Amino acid sequence: MDLSGREFVSESLEGRELVPGTQVRLRFGGGEISASAGCNSMSGPYSFEGYALMVNALSTTEIGCEAPLADQDEWLARFLKSRPT
8 A cells, every 4th residue: 555645634533522623643754653643743654455555653752742742742642653463
C-alpha cells in the first residue's frame, strides 16, 4: 500500500475525546510517518503487514506541553506503535 504524499486529519475519534481545538494529523512520505496530536511532532519509519500499519519507533520533539496535550501526544504514540489483534 502506498500512502506517500497523503495526509489524514481527524474528524472524530471513537473511544477518545480530543483536547478542544486539536486534531490528530498523520502524513506519509518517503517511508516515514509524521504525526501530531496538538503539541509535539512525531516521525518514524512505517510499513504495512497486510492492511495493518506498523510503526516500530518514533522520534518526537520535546515541547513542554500542558498535561492534557502531553497525555494526548503519549496516547497517539502508543496508538501508532500498538500491534493490531
